[in-house]
Amino acid sequence: MSTDGWRRFGAYGADRDAGNVHGGEALGRALEDALERLITEGGIKSPVTTRRGLMARMRYLTTHQGGPAALAEAGVTATAATLRAWMKGTRRPLPANAEAVDTxxxxxxxxxVLANPGPLKQHLNRGGRGTAIEIHPINQDVVLETRRRELRVRRIQGRYIWDDAVDALAAGNAAALAGIWVDAIQELDSDWGAYTYVSHLGLGA
Structure with a gap:
């Protein structure tokens, strides 16, 4: 897209592709993906359909604050005695209840994990080394042909932005994420404006 197109995003048709978004929004999505990986990769691996998997989930739900509420929200209405039996492995729940326990x-x-963002910040900061960000430019197929320009996938090393970015994500502060993104791409020098809007961001974390 022409050098001034990012300043007036959509003036030449870039907004016709819903996948073309401000880098701050894409950064938020990438952080959500990283958070989801942190949640799942650090979670219980055994399926809830196994005795070990069920007992591990019940132990977590009965020893962490909010567990009973989480069970109720998922639709589990079993008695306290039944819950204890599930936790000890002396009884097995019906498939629907097992799925609800998993949920x-x-x-x-x-x-x-969301209430304690420290591990995610640490994971992204990597002791000051930061995390690589792969930047995929906007889809220009929807842009007026005379305003298209040659853009390629770029890669930057994101350092010293992650504490603020994770806090902005947790607070739902889209404006802060947008500002963080604009600061992060300054290292692209004169080309930075072309990557204010992107189609996708990938984090090397």
Whole structure:
């Protein structure tokens, strides 16, 4: 897209592709993906359909604050005695209840990870080395042909932005994420404006 097109995004048709978004929005999505990986990769690996997987989930749900509420929200209405039997492995829940226990576990784990963003910040900061960001430019097929320009996938090393970015994500502060993104791409020098809007961001984390 022409050098001034990013300043008036959509003036030449770039907004006709819903996948073309401000880098701040794409950064938020990339952080959500990283958070989801942190939640799942650090979670219980055994399926809830196994005795070990069920007992591990029940142990988590009964020893962490918010567990009973998470079970109720997932639709588990079993008595306290039944819950204890599930946790000890002396009884097995019906498939629908096992699925609900699994839902309750992942919902509670997600809330607990979100409430303590420190590990995600540490993961992205990597002791000051930062995390690589792969920047995919906007789809220019929808842009007026005379305003298209040659853009390629770029890669930058994001350093010293992650604490603020994770806090902005947790607060739902889109404006802060947008500002962080504009600051981050300054290292692209004169070409930075062309990457204010992107189609996708990938994090090397």
């Amino acid at each position: 309750a576990y992942w919902n509670l784990r997600a809330r607990n």
